[in-house]
Amino acid sequence: MNGELRVLSVSQISQYIKGQMDRDEVLSGVLVRGEISNYKLYPSGHHYFTLKDGQSALRCVMFRGDAVRMRFRPENGMQVIAAGRITVFPRDGQYQLYCVQLTPEGAGDLQLAFEQLKEKLAREGLFAEEYKKPLPKFPQQIALVTSPAGAAVRDMLRILKARWPRANVLVVPVRVQGEEAAEEIAAAIDYVNYYKLADLIITGRGGGSVEDLWAFNEEVVARAIYRSHIPIISAVGHEPDVTISDYVADLRAATPSNAAELAVPDRVELAGSLDHLARRLERGIAHPMSAARQKLERLGGSPALTDPSNYVRERRLLLDYHSRRLIHGLEQSLAGEKGRLGKLAASLDALSPLKVLGRGYAIARSEDGTVITSTQQVEVGDAVDLRLREGTLACRVEERK
Amino acid sequence: MAAKKMNFEQSMARLEEIVGLLERGEAPLEESLALFEEGTKLMRACSALLDKAEQKVALLKVGPEGQPEEVPFDGEE
Numbered sequence: 001m002n003g004e005l006r007v008l009s010v011s012q013i014s015q016y017i018k019g020q021m022d023r024d025e026v027l028s029g030v031l032v033r034g035e036i037s038n039y040k041l042y043p044s045g046h047h048y049f050t051l052k053d054g055q056s057a058l059r060c061v062m063f064r065g066d067a068v069r070m071r072f073r074p075e076n077g078m079q080v081i082a083a084g085r086i087t088v089f090p091r092d093g094q095y096q097l098y099c100v101q102l103t104p105e106g107a108g109d110l111q112l113a114f115e116q117l118k119e120k121l122a123r124e125g126l127f128a129e130e131y132k133k134p135l136p137k138f139p140q141q142i143a144l145v146t147s148p149a150g151a152a153v154r155d156m157l158r159i160l161k162a163r164w165p166r167a168n169v170l171v172v173p174v175r176v177q178g179e180e181a182a183e184e185i186a187a188a189i190d191y192v193n194y195y196k197l198a199d200l201i202i203t204g205r206g207g208g209s210v211e212d213l214w215a216f217n218e219e220v221v222a223r224a225i226y227r228s229h230i231p232i233i234s235a236v237g238h239e240p241d242v243t244i245s246d247y248v249a250d251l252r253a254a255t256p257s258n259a260a261e262l263a264v265p266d267r268v269e270l271a272g273s274l275d276h277l278a279r280r281l282e283r284g285i286a287h288p289m290s291a292a293r294q295k296l297e298r299l300g301g302s303p304a305l306t307d308p309s310n311y312v313r314e315r316r317l318l319l320d321y322h323s324r325r326l327i328h329g330l331e332q333s334l335a336g337e338k339g340r341l342g343k344l345a346a347s348l349d350a351l352s353p354l355k356v357l358g359r360g361y362a363i364a365r366s367e368d369g370t371v372i373t374s375t376q377q378v379e380v381g382d383a384v385d386l387r388l389r390e391g392t393l394a395c396r397v398e399e400r401k
Numbered sequence: 402m403a404a405k406k407m408n409f410e411q412s413m414a415r416l417e418e419i420v421g422l423l424e425r426g427e428a429p430l431e432e433s434l435a436l437f438e439e440g441t442k443l444m445r446a447c448s449a450l451l452d453k454a455e456q457k458v459a460l461l462k463v464g465p466e467g468q469p470e471e472v473p474f475d476g477e478e
Binding site: 137138143148157160161164165166167168169170171172173191195197267270271274277278280281283284285287288289291292 | 408409410413416417419420422423424426428429430433434436437440441444447448450451454455456457458459460461463468469471474
């Protein structure tokens with residue numbers, strides 16, 4: 001060994017190694033492919049893991065500041081490419097990869113982030129059918145949580161106006177792409193709910209790249225949609241673009257225009273169904289009316305109503321018949337009475353005092369007409385009538401014997 | 402039921418109910434006629450609602466106290 005060798009402290013040699021490594025062009029900017037294992041997220045926000053392949057292992061750390069830009073969650077077993085620099089951590093003498101960016105291999109990191117969030121929220125039940133709110137059939141106030149500029153808002157306004165101008169529209173302006181977009185969209189949904197500004201919300205934007213649409217794949221937006229008491233239609237990009245918002249929303253529309261069509265009824269169509277209802281209403285009343293008319297006609301078939309004069313004629317004949325019988329009966333009974341009367345008259349005649357008077361008798365009557373049968377009935381001087389066969393004598397009593 | 406008090410949705414629902422009742426044909430004639438009359442009124446009311454419709458479009462502005470305010474919006478910003 002060389003006697004000129006200096007004895008170094010552990011710190012000194014560690015610093016030396018660190019200096020060597022930091023100056024190394026390869027180590028100061030590497031891309032390493034490997035599988036994640038021993039992944040740990042510390043409360044500090046730093047991520048620790050080991051990258052390995054069949055033969056070797058490399059310790060890695062990713063500080064919070066770099067990790068927040070990561071859209072997916074690293075998991076054990078995941079194939080990744082880690083970018084960073086390799087240097088030594090003097091305290092424990094271990095070299096490690098200080099990772100500044102982690103990219104999943106195969107699927108892109110956005111795709112992975114999407115799948116991971118989708119799976120997480122699905123597990124929590126945010127997409128469950130039972131939480132889907134029914135949309136109002138005839139919305140009165142629709143909030144469009146979207147960019148106030150651009151084609152999407154104009155398309156929606158045009159269609160809403162054409163189909164259902166009864167609904168008022170409130171445009172709630174938000175940025176729909178960039179760093180702040182997700183927070184703004186979520187806050188706008190909460191705001192509309194807080195002030196109850198609408199009975200239906202449409203949130204979305206026109207087409208763009210996956211990155212442009214990304215706000216609608218963010219968890220804050222998903223949670224705000226889930227929280228909303230007002231039903232929400234999600235309308236992001238074009239037909240094939242499906243976002244997390246689409247899954248959480250009460251209804252997914254393929255495009256903003258499609259959302260406007262789904263949001264409101266078409267008044268032309270409704271006028272058509274009104275016409276249809278009108279025809280059904282007419283037919284509905286026609287049936288009971290014709291049934292009633294038939295019944296009426298059946299009743300009207302009675303001769304009493306079809307030929308009332310015949311009815312009267314018949315009744316008159318009947319009346320004649322009865323009156324003839326009545327007259328006949330009367331005549332009969334009158335004839336009988338006449339016979340009886342004749343007999344009575346004959347016997348009356350036999351008993352008639354006139355017959356007796358004819359034989360020379362007279363009837364004496366007092367002034368009040370009482371027949372006098374005893375001298376006791378009159379006083380001397382009373383007037384007495386004497387009825388003879390012919391005429392009457394006015395007499396005065398002179399003496400009672 | 403007063404046709405005036407109902408909104409479009411309720412009117413349409415009642416109208417469909419009336420048509421259904423008439424089509425079932427179980428109501429006596431007098432009742433059917435009353436239903437028909439009510440249906441005709443609702444029909445006119447619904448048509449009128451469809452015809453007159455002024456859409457208001459506004460842009461939300463958050464006021465100084467955080468309260469919502471509206472400004473007219475024509476879609477061209």
